Amino acid sequence: MRGGDMQGLSLIRDRLLGLRIDPRTGIVASARQVPSPNCDDRPPGAGIDLLVVHGISLPPGEFGGPYIDQLFQNRLDTSAHPSFAGLAGLRVSSHLLVRRDGELVQYVPLGRRAWHAGQSRFGARAACNDFSIGIELEGADDVPYQPVQYVRLAALLTALSAALPSLAGAPVVGHSDIAPGRKTDPGPAFRWSQLRHWLRAFGGRDLQVRTA
């Protein structure tokens, strides 16, 4: 495809899906902004060259409540559900969340370090939070993700790699890939082939999506 066509395609895609990313502020314009205090500066010189896909639901397997926002803002009432007891004092966040209906939520600006990966390793490099962007999907390991979530995620990844040159050709992995034995999300229900399909459709084909 010619350069002009590519540019036109990405304009249409961004208009359709409302994805505008300001590389200076690291804000995704169409995302609902829910600022999390659980972030800090990336280490000096750390580039952003890894994309990490997560799955989260609170309570586990239940969707649509306010609890993810509350967890990432340290205002979750851990007495609200028995499963929340273990979350007391947890300080976590992600850059972005794609909800079941496709709604996009942003908790941390892209340039800041979100606390999503925990103890983790990608190849020879540990501490993946330093150099990655973390995207949560509202979901559970064994519950099929919604079709609109794949579309939204692929559009988002494509827009991210266009906005941040360091993400061109970046690997896209699951949390379970960088924290094996400790984390299982996004789980077997997440269909990487669907993500690849939509990335091809949006022109984000240079991203290195994990196989299987």
Ligand SMILES: [Zn+2]
């Ligand atoms: Zn995760």
